[in-house]
Amino acid sequence: MKVEAVEVRIVRMPLRFPFETSFGREDTKHAVLVRAQADGLVGWGEVPAMAAPLYNEETVETAWHVLRDFLVPALLGVELQHPRQVRERLRFVRRHHMAKAGLEAAVWDLYAQQQGRSLRELLGGVRDRVKVGVSLGIEATVDDLVRRVEGFLVEGYRRVKVKIRPGWDVGVVRELRRRFPDVPLQVDANSAYTLEDAAVFEAMDDLGLLLIEQPLGEDDLVDHAKLQARLRTPVCLDESIAHPHDARKAIELGSCRVVNIKAARLGGFSAAVETHDVCAERGVPVWCGGMLETGIGRLANLALASLPNFRLPGDLSASDRYFEEDLIEPPVVLEPDGTIRVPEQAGIGPRVRLDRVDRVTVRREWLRG
Numbered sequence: 001m002k003v004e005a006v007e008v009r010i011v012r013m014p015l016r017f018p019f020e021t022s023f024g025r026e027d028t029k030h031a032v033l034v035r036a037q038a039d040g041l042v043g044w045g046e047v048p049a050m051a052a053p054l055y056n057e058e059t060v061e062t063a064w065h066v067l068r069d070f071l072v073p074a075l076l077g078v079e080l081q082h083p084r085q086v087r088e089r090l091r092f093v094r095r096h097h098m099a100k101a102g103l104e105a106a107v108w109d110l111y112a113q114q115q116g117r118s119l120r121e122l123l124g125g126v127r128d129r130v131k132v133g134v135s136l137g138i139e140a141t142v143d144d145l146v147r148r149v150e151g152f153l154v155e156g157y158r159r160v161k162v163k164i165r166p167g168w169d170v171g172v173v174r175e176l177r178r179r180f181p182d183v184p185l186q187v188d189a190n191s192a193y194t195l196e197d198a199a200v201f202e203a204m205d206d207l208g209l210l211l212i213e214q215p216l217g218e219d220d221l222v223d224h225a226k227l228q229a230r231l232r233t234p235v236c237l238d239e240s241i242a243h244p245h246d247a248r249k250a251i252e253l254g255s256c257r258v259v260n261i262k263a264a265r266l267g268g269f270s271a272a273v274e275t276h277d278v279c280a281e282r283g284v285p286v287w288c289g290g291m292l293e294t295g296i297g298r299l300a301n302l303a304l305a306s307l308p309n310f311r312l313p314g315d316l317s318a319s320d321r322y323f324e325e326d327l328i329e330p331p332v333v334l335e336p337d338g339t340i341r342v343p344e345q346a347g348i349g350p351r352v353r354l355d356r357v358d359r360v361t362v363r364r365e366w367l368r369g
């Protein structure tokens with residue numbers, strides 16, 4: 001298979017609810033969409049970057065630049081036997097993992113369609129539905145957060161993650177635990193603390209949390225190991241794991257007992273599957289993280305989350321948790337048992353609604369070999 005042409009687009013989709021984390025507040029989902037053509041087929045991929053480099057160093061503008069000027073030209077017209085070869089082909093560009101992941105995803109979708117197989121099958125997925133949860137941002141008051149949690153429990157979500165930051169942590173989580181004694185609950189600090197704040201996490205240690213996600217700096221496996229040694233609750237790393245070998249090192253050091261896998265952060269599905277395997281070989285469970293993806297990125301994440309070592313519920317919610325109208329049809333929906341079905345059709349599954357994509361596009365360009 002040879003990719004003949006690629007269209008890159010910057011899209012902006014209003015979020016139904018603003019999402020506030022320790023690094024900032026988003027009310028619009030920004031993304032770069034990649035549309036690749038080969039043999040009369042079209043494959044889609046998403047770069048779920050943000051407008052500002054607050055989660056990691058990438059933005060939609062850096063992804064646009066790196067895709068347009070380096071990554072896409074390196075792939076156009078190149079004979080590929082399998083999408084796994086994309087990673088090697090793009091390795092000459094340092095980092096820019098989200099940009100790489102979006103392009104690689106479009107090739108996986110193309111290849112899967114060409115083979116008449118689902119992305120789930122190609123990635124080695126073993127489940128037809130995955131356990132999911134909902135990730136909640138910081139709210140104005142604890143009562144507001146409690147009301148939002150209640151709403152999502154009524155909708156059928158069975159696991160809740162809440163964002164924390166200094167000043168919005170133990171007190172909030174204690175109150176949630178009091179109100180919802182049996183709900184599987186976890187927290188995500190997005191690197192907002194240092195080891196000097198260990199007491200905050202020790203105070204949360206008897207609240208029965210599933211895990212504490214990325215409490216410390218993204219580049220600090222050593223202090224995460226020191227923190228994990230002081231806690232019974234598993235530490236889970238997100239930002240710190242940018243390569244499969246980061247997972248190996250984190251596990252060897254004892255920096256975490258759980259790993260969050262995002263193909264976007266890791267540079268694509270090949271790297272994500274390798275990270276999954278690194279963790280599985282060492283008996284460390286993983287779960288699928290999210291970046292408020294549109295349906296395009298969400299479908300691919302669902303396929304990934306069906307691999308065997310995804311043992312905790314993912315940050316994969318239904319389309320209507322994020323958007324009035326998603327870019328795919330049918331949208332992603334929550335099943336009554338708190339799971340989401342993994343598509344069985346060829347490629348990523350449901351159809352991309354080009355008319356809707358057009359409406360949210362703010363910039364587009366075709367690239368040809």
Ligand code: OSB
Nearest residue numbers: 055135190289290291292293315
């Ligand atoms: O840290 O997991 C994170 C969203 C944007 C950037 C980083 C994160 C998140 C989420 C949202 O937690 C998860 C979702 O997509 O529902």
Ligand code: MG
Nearest residue numbers: 188213214238
């Ligand atoms: Mg996170």
